[in-house]
Amino acid sequence: MTRNRNMKLASVAAFLAIVFIAVPAAISLSGRIDLYYTLTSVALLSIASAGVWLTFYIGRINIGQGAYALMGAYVSAILVMDHGWSFWLTLPVAGLFCAAASVLIGLPILRLRGVYFAMVTLTLTEVARLLALALPITNGAKGIVSIPLPGALSVFGLTIIPDFATLQNSRLAFYLLAVTLMVACFGVMYRLVHSRIGKLCQSLQQNEELASSIGVNIAYLRVIAYAVSSFFGGVAGAIFAAISQSIYPSSFTVTDSVNFMLNCFLGGLGYVFGPMLGTLVLYFGWDMLFQTGQFQLLIYSGLMIVLMLVLPNGLLSLTVPTRKKA
Amino acid sequence: MAEMLEVSGITKRFGGLVAVNNVSFSVREKEILSVIGPNGAGKSTLFKLISSFLRPTAGEVRLKGERISGMAPHIAARKGVVRTFQETTIFKNMSVRENVIIAHHLRSKASLVGYFLGTGTAKADEAAFGQSADEILALLGLASLANEIARNLPHGHLRALGIAIGLATNPSILLLDEPFAGMNHEETMRMVAMVRRLRDLGLTILLVEHDMPAVMKISDRIVVLNFGQKIAEGTPSEIQANEKVIEAYLGSEDEAIGL
Numbered sequence: 001m002t003r004n005r006n007m008k009l010a011s012v013a014a015f016l017a018i019v020f021i022a023v024p025a026a027i028s029l030s031g032r033i034d035l036y037y038t039l040t041s042v043a044l045l046s047i048a049s050a051g052v053w054l055t056f057y058i059g060r061i062n063i064g065q066g067a068y069a070l071m072g073a074y075v076s077a078i079l080v081m082d083h084g085w086s087f088w089l090t091l092p093v094a095g096l097f098c099a100a101a102s103v104l105i106g107l108p109i110l111r112l113r114g115v116y117f118a119m120v121t122l123t124l125t126e127v128a129r130l131l132a133l134a135l136p137i138t139n140g141a142k143g144i145v146s147i148p149l150p151g152a153l154s155v156f157g158l159t160i161i162p163d164f165a166t167l168q169n170s171r172l173a174f175y176l177l178a179v180t181l182m183v184a185c186f187g188v189m190y191r192l193v194h195s196r197i198g199k200l201c202q203s204l205q206q207n208e209e210l211a212s213s214i215g216v217n218i219a220y221l222r223v224i225a226y227a228v229s230s231f232f233g234g235v236a237g238a239i240f241a242a243i244s245q246s247i248y249p250s251s252f253t254v255t256d257s258v259n260f261m262l263n264c265f266l267g268g269l270g271y272v273f274g275p276m277l278g279t280l281v282l283y284f285g286w287d288m289l290f291q292t293g294q295f296q297l298l299i300y301s302g303l304m305i306v307l308m309l310v311l312p313n314g315l316l317s318l319t320v321p322t323r324k325k326a
Numbered sequence: 327m328a329e330m331l332e333v334s335g336i337t338k339r340f341g342g343l344v345a346v347n348n349v350s351f352s353v354r355e356k357e358i359l360s361v362i363g364p365n366g367a368g369k370s371t372l373f374k375l376i377s378s379f380l381r382p383t384a385g386e387v388r389l390k391g392e393r394i395s396g397m398a399p400h401i402a403a404r405k406g407v408v409r410t411f412q413e414t415t416i417f418k419n420m421s422v423r424e425n426v427i428i429a430h431h432l433r434s435k436a437s438l439v440g441y442f443l444g445t446g447t448a449k450a451d452e453a454a455f456g457q458s459a460d461e462i463l464a465l466l467g468l469a470s471l472a473n474e475i476a477r478n479l480p481h482g483h484l485r486a487l488g489i490a491i492g493l494a495t496n497p498s499i500l501l502l503d504e505p506f507a508g509m510n511h512e513e514t515m516r517m518v519a520m521v522r523r524l525r526d527l528g529l530t531i532l533l534v535e536h537d538m539p540a541v542m543k544i545s546d547r548i549v550v551l552n553f554g555q556k557i558a559e560g561t562p563s564e565i566q567a568n569e570k571v572i573e574a575y576l577g578s579e580d581e582a583i584g585l
Contacts, residue, residue, distance in 0.1 A: 191442060191444075192442060195441045195442055195444065195448070196428075196434070196441040196448070196451075196452065197438055197441050197442060199420075199424065199427075199428050200428065200431070202417070202419070202420065202428075203417055203420075203428050206417040206418055206419055206420070207415055207416070207417055207418075209379075209399075209411070209415065210411065210415045210416065210417065210491070212398070212399040212400045212403070213377070213379075213399055213400075213403055213408060213409050213410075213411070214403060214408070214428070214429040214431055214432070214491060214492075214494070214495050215400045215403035215404050215408075215431050215432035215495055216400055216431050217398075217400050218400065219398075224438070
């Protein structure tokens with residue numbers, strides 16, 4: 001038991017050392033500054049994917065995370081641009097806004113199961129895009145551009161995070177921000193899944209009727225899980241808008257929603273850290289196939305099919321024994 | 327004996343079809359009451375009405391005087407009316423013990439946030455659930471299978487697990503949906519003994535069943551349905567002698583009503 005615990009602590013420490021020290025060190029030594037942007041994207045996309053993973057965990061196929069990422073991005077951008085809010089304040093607000101919206105949307109649609117829920121969520125992303133085009137507040141197809149970089153964050157006069165615009169290397173700052181949030185997000189996910197809440201989610205996934213017969217308020221639990229999921233989507237979207245300093249209706253499309261889902265599939269639906277690994281592999285895999293030119297998509301999708309056939313439980317099933325003792 | 331559950335004038339229509347028509351009866355505390363009837367008599371519908379999986383068109387179900395019909399199933403469960411399922415409905419990918427532990431949900435004192443943070447209350451809950459789960463598994467003879475993944479269990483044990491899940495909710499009345507279906511004689515007798523033991527431990531049980539010999543053996547009282555209506559109610563020997571019941575079952579073998 002203690003040995004197991006020590007192992008866990010050691011791997012967490014190793015992971016933190018890699019993402020916070022080794023990666024920045026390696027990048028500054030090799031001078032490949034562009035990798036910061038790539039890895040920041042991976043971290044953010046994995047946060048959004050973690051949300052999708054959570055909806056999988058209650059037995060719902062969610063292809064609508066793009067909608068919440070877009071929503072979060074617009075909420076943050078509008079609050080910063082039109083109302084002069086600090087980016088740091090808009091970050092949780094964007095997440096909470098998405099969570100609240102997902103409660104309203106989720107209440108009716110979470111009654112659907114299987115492919116029906118998947119279809120509705122797929123439409124959701126498209127609806128979000130069309131809304132962003134049509135609403136006056138989002139500035140239509142022109143989007144919102146020249147969003148200022150995040151300012152300083154001070155609490156009681158103490159500056160915790162410096163103004164990004166004054167930094168020499170804002171890319172490193174964004175990388176550290178994204179990775180910190182990713183670590184926090186997966187910490188929350190791990191705790192959720194390994195507490196009784198995780199078991200309750202599993203009970204929904206495996207049999208909703210039985211779950212309700214033992215007194216579980218299934219409607220409530222589904223909405224909670226979906227809200228947490230959308231919160232992650234909104235936060236990831238908000239940071240994206242801050243990094244690219246712009247947001248357009250086409251910033252998050254159906255393709256992104258599908259990718260969020262694929263990240264979960266690829267990493268493994270049975271493993272909390274599946275979406276993180278899946279995002280990393282998928283993002284770099286796609287980039288590496290760039291050299292194959294017109295065959296990129298063909299090879300990519302072929303590989304995905306093969307991977308799903310050979311490893312239906314995801315990449316992590318290669319390393320972790322198929323079932324851990326409870 | 328005090329009345330535990332009271333079904334009064336309950337009716338369920340599906341479009342033009344009246345599946346259950348103005349049925350009334352009551353279940354007394356610590357008795358085993360069986361509902362029987364030929365195929366299509368409305369047993370399953372009645373069962374779902376009592377467990378609040380269906381909303382009645384008219385009439386009501388009361389538990390210890392409190393109305394429970396027309397509420398959500400998890401509310402009925404909270405009040406103390408808990409059902410098992412006809413199919414082998416379990417949490418397939420959890421271990422047997424996990425199945426029973428999760429079913430202690432209604433006894434939890436900590437909130438979701440409490441569980442997330444791992445507060446003292448949450449930890450106490452977990453410990454209490456684990457202990458209680460072990461006791462239930464021992465009672466139903468599943469202790470040796472506690473760490474088995476539920477989907478690997480043989481048929482008879484699955485049924486027992488279904489009952490274990492029901493027991494974990496600490497119900498006032500346990501509704502069993504065809505507990506003997508698909509069992510051979512020996513398994514049935516073992517199940518009969520098990521259900522009786524639960525009754526002797528103070529549980530009130532209502533069951534819906536096809537297997538007549540088992541019903542005659544196990545029941546304190548029997549309610550007979552035919553075409554959605556109650557045609558008889560009484561002790562097993564009264565039911566066996568009832569003309570209406572014999573008529574309803576005419577065409578089926580005499581054996582079917584234990585003659």
